[in-house]
Amino acid sequence: MRRFSQAVWDEPLISELSRPGRVGMSIPSDPKILSRYRDPASLVPESVRRGSVKLPELSELQVLRHFNRLSQMNFSVELGMYPLGSCTMKYNPKVSEMVSASDSMKNAHPLQPGETVQGLLSIFYELEGFLCEVTGMHRFTLSTAAGAQGELAGVLMIRKYHRDHGQDKRDEIIVPDSAHGTNPASAAMAGFKVVKVASDSSGQVRARSVRDVCSEKTAGMMFTVPNTLGLFESEVAEVCQAVHDAGGLMYYDGANMNALLGRARPGDMGFDVVHLNLHKTFATPHGGGGPGAGPVGVTRKLADYLPVPVVVKSKRGYALDYGLKHTIGPLKGFVGNSAVLLRAYVYIRLLGASGLADVSSLAVLAANYLWKSLDPEAFPASHGSGLRRKHETVVSVNSELPGAALTVAKAILDYGMHAPTVYFPLIVHEALMIEPTESEPVEMLDEYAAALNEIYRGLKEGTLGAVPKHASVGKVDEVKASHPLTLRVHW
């Protein structure tokens, strides 16, 4: 196995590196203008004039060293395998970074006249069309900033649609017990009661169970396909039918769309609203937690409910349209996370129709291959052991030791590889959720499986010791982080 040791820098807080009088950046200023105002601060009324500002004082090199050292204590996709389930940590093509760093992207102002940004708007218009085709939806908006915001937009549209049709009493959203936490949270934010539906022993949601919880109060259902166990929901069409029969609308959580490109489309399954996570399926970098982009697509009957703006094309060219008749309103300032959208567009153009289908084929192949490379005694599948995996595989750690999955997660960090998602979905005992993605060469999949199998032996024999040993810090005390709670420094 590979030897790995993450950098340790013992780097102080930036405020501790400060020394009065240093500066890390020169400020452009015009002496002829400045000389007109003896004390520019006095242009601010005294009642709200600021005294001094406390900020650290460092040279440019000191600032760079500080953050470069921090960066060396941060694991990333370009350093090693990062199979965080549900997050689709695939490789982010460099050309997308270069294109989005061009002056004509960076310096475009969202309030400049549409005539002066035709290049960008034409790309966005095309991207909306691409996303419609990939999902089988009628119309998309790019304006939502992340998957969770896309979800909120989706449930708000469902709410408004029912209200506009005299169905105010529909105040329940059905959410499977295997769903991402964002689903119930988004539904609650939109004012809905959350009705839980249980998945069966194979990990799938049955249309029968959905019918059982449907009523005249049902506004809709949020459904993730493939689900968070990495399984395709075989009764998805029947589930959509059940909810539609009850007068509800179907919301597709697109977090797992990397499994289905060119294979199946939510629109064809019966969904009415869809969100996509461009930072997952369409390879825009995750930025240490963000930015992302969560465009939302809908069928024809909901097209006028989308959050604004949308991009429209007319004889006069491309423009932003804020005037959709039934819009739920905007959820974010301006247009959307434009520089993220541009990266996703580049990714789609690099792969094209057949390349995107290859992406899903190979992502699914990788998940199944990795699953079968694991010791089945050590890592049994909790649900649907006879079923194919889609983009990810969820297994249990076969151990009575408390926190076994956490220990496995910490141990694999020592191999120079990132842990899977752990303890999710909530319905799985000691869960490891592994999503290798199509980016990983088979050699890495072999290495990852071998590492997990080896760790399990160590866990069983009690030889693991305190893990991790080779990360920049040993196991972090997360309880102490909240007691006492320190969210800032006073210096």
Added chain:
Amino acid sequence: MSDSQGRHPLLPNLDQSLVSKMLEKAGAASIDELFSDIPPRVRLKRALRLPKGSSEYEVRREVLARLGQNSTPPGSLCFLGGGVWPHYVPAAVESITSRQEFYTSYTPYQAEVSQGMLQALFEYQSLMCDLLGMEACNSSMYDWASAAGEAVRMAGRVTGRRKALIAGNASLQRLAVIRTYTEPMGLELETVAFDRKKGTLDAEDLQSRLSSDVACLYIENPNFFGVIEEAIPRIVEQVHSHGALAVVGVDPISLSLVKEPGAYGADIAVGEGQPLGIAMNYGGPHLGIFSVKDIKLARSMPGRLIGITTATADPGRKAFAMVLQAREQHIRREAAMSNVCTNESLMAVAAASYLSLLGKDGFRKLGEAIISNAHYAAKMLSKVRGVRSPHFSGAFFKEFAVSYQSAKSASVYRRLARKGVLGGYPLHRSFGVGAEAGLYCVTEVHTREDIGRLAMALKEAV
């Protein structure tokens, strides 16, 4: 695009012999068999109707050529503001945010291998608290507008009251976003009038609307017209005397010279971090700032928070971790404070490095350069016939409204653009400014010559 042998740089296992080997282990005869669990009725039985893949060179060339049709600096001058502003992004900031270790990682779920991002985000929180005069700042929201939406929701949540007052001189777009966010809670939004002459909030109108039903006042400082709310300390007192919260939206760069919201008692401060080392990016990604004054309110906040701790086995070893996660969607589900998950962490790193580069003196000097340039520009524009500049008599920082005696604001805005000068964003009629007016923004990036060019272009445009 795969080459003639079917290979692709992004797909290392796209190779027939490899695929066969992998299929064997997976126990499937073909790739199609791996998808056989998708019922035939929902399978896509045709190829996607998308363009064919292209090589990196071709895509880059075409996309850059199309983007080149945009009219942006340095080819044109940008004097637009309104929530996104032209500021200089130092090369060192771009270098830091281009570190793949930062930008290709994700939420630091495994703290031990993510100390770099965790410390950078903790430093962001801490620097922002210093800048804002607040006690807790989360590690980012999507942008100012959504942060304002979440803030008003939070005010409703913690006070249990049914009404929110919104300053009439706040951004209409942010008002619209606040409405989208709060409508499901049943919060009633009421707009507070502003002084048409000064551009500041009308304290009497505020007084008449305050009651024990009011959860908060949302007010921006400087406001959408760029005018500094000089009476804001008194306004906050007024709000507090009715048991309501003061939610203040700020442009953080104005805090170089304008008093920090914590100093005049703001309970929640939100804002747009874009000026702190983040490009305008045609509207995003930007940086939503969200902070609270009372540490007890941190437990009701949306978003990720990073705290300081130690290694478990070595109490002498400083470490960082995500804290108070029980507020969040992945733990609390439908009872979470918010559904936010993916945020704008990389932009928070940009802001932390930007503030560290500028430092105490640099930040002050920057503020002085901005306010001087803006006042010089307002003066120069006032010399143009048929133009009132600034339109409002209130003090301003970097943005100001300019009104036109006989020209329509929408035509001025378009005529300027045709001359390569982006500026004069028309102030919407629904503001009730009572004049044809446009909004201008002048910062450290504008030279005396640039301002001269703006004045010349405006002369021809009105």
